[in-house]
Amino acid sequence: MTSLLTRKRDRIDDVARGQSLTRSAIQRLSRNPVAILGAIIVLLFVLVAIFAPLLAPKDPYFRYLIDEVRQNSPLPARDGFPLGADQNGRDVLSRLIVGSRQSLLVGVLATTAGLIVGMIIGGVAGAVGGWIDTLLMRFVDILLSVPSLLLAISIAAVFKSASQWTVIAAVSVVSVPIFARLLRGAMLAQRHADHVLAARALGVKERSIVLRHMLPNSLSAVIVQATLTLATSIIDAAALSFLGLGDADPNRAEWGAMLGDAQTYFDIQPSLAVWPALCIIVVALGFTLFGESLREALDPKNRR
Numbered sequence: 001m002t003s004l005l006t007r008k009r010d011r012i013d014d015v016a017r018g019q020s021l022t023r024s025a026i027q028r029l030s031r032n033p034v035a036i037l038g039a040i041i042v043l044l045f046v047l048v049a050i051f052a053p054l055l056a057p058k059d060p061y062f063r064y065l066i067d068e069v070r071q072n073s074p075l076p077a078r079d080g081f082p083l084g085a086d087q088n089g090r091d092v093l094s095r096l097i098v099g100s101r102q103s104l105l106v107g108v109l110a111t112t113a114g115l116i117v118g119m120i121i122g123g124v125a126g127a128v129g130g131w132i133d134t135l136l137m138r139f140v141d142i143l144l145s146v147p148s149l150l151l152a153i154s155i156a157a158v159f160k161s162a163s164q165w166t167v168i169a170a171v172s173v174v175s176v177p178i179f180a181r182l183l184r185g186a187m188l189a190q191r192h193a194d195h196v197l198a199a200r201a202l203g204v205k206e207r208s209i210v211l212r213h214m215l216p217n218s219l220s221a222v223i224v225q226a227t228l229t230l231a232t233s234i235i236d237a238a239a240l241s242f243l244g245l246g247d248a249d250p251n252r253a254e255w256g257a258m259l260g261d262a263q264t265y266f267d268i269q270p271s272l273a274v275w276p277a278l279c280i281i282v283v284a285l286g287f288t289l290f291g292e293s294l295r296e297a298l299d300p301k302n303r304r
Contacts, residue, residue: 024297025298042287046104056091057094058091060094064085068089096253096258099279100255106167114171115175118180123183123187126187127187140177153239155173182222190213196209238280242256
């Protein structure tokens with residue numbers, strides 16, 4: 001009971017001193033073990049992706065054990081190859097490490113593209129309203145009516161030749177309606193806020209109200225959603241590569257493609273499928289844990 005009263009008193013003191021939302025959110029994140037775990041996973045993933053060429057023990061594209069491979073059968077773990085070799089005699093560990101860079105690149109670019117387009121659609125709809133809002137939201141509803149993975153597959157299949165850019169385009173389109181809906185809803189909530197009504201009463205131009213008051217106060221939820229969408233983008237990109245709609249270069253190290261290639265040899269060496277699947281699951285889990293914790297930390301309704 002005393003501890004609860006102490007926390008409430010400290011919170012009141014922080015408000016009285018004018019503690020910022022950002023500082024308060026950082027303090028709550030630092031005390032949340034789930035957020036710390038997610039942040040550690042995300043940080044390790046980013047560091048491995050950035051320094052992949054230095055961390056990989058071998059060349060991920062060189063066929064070291066090609067002479068020992070019989071009928072394209074993968075090789076188990078041995079000295080110098082802790083995770084074994086694939087059906088082409090290449091080091092699995094090195095390909096996993098280098099494949100993290102591809103997953104990060106596709107995930108970040110796809111999320112960023114979807115974020116920009118979604119913010120444009122949602123910002124215009126929330127700021128202008130009227131028939132423009134109705135038209136844009138009906139377009140968003142059409143995108144939301146199709147399951148995300150099915151939509152991504154359909155878009156990727158439209159392109160004449162598969163590449164990492166077709167994957168980025170397909171995955172980014174899937175995330176557009178999420179950001180558009182979220183930003184539009186936040187801006188509609190800001191439209192009748194006290195500070196917006198006060199700005200209108202003072203004669204501030206509508207453009208300035210939108211750009212300086214409504215939009216900045218609506219971005220926090222969108223930024224948090226971007227963290228969660230990044231996990232989904234990595235999974236969707238891996239799914240497209242798994243289905244053969246990813247990069248056309250069969251030698252490129254990518255987790256989804258490695259998982260797809262391993263299906264043929266699952267009965268012989270299941271670890272070829274287990275390792276890339278674990279990488280995808282752990283990275284997606286890290287972004288999800290951190291994103292959910294960030295959402296709770298920034299939402300005043302979830303403050304404790």
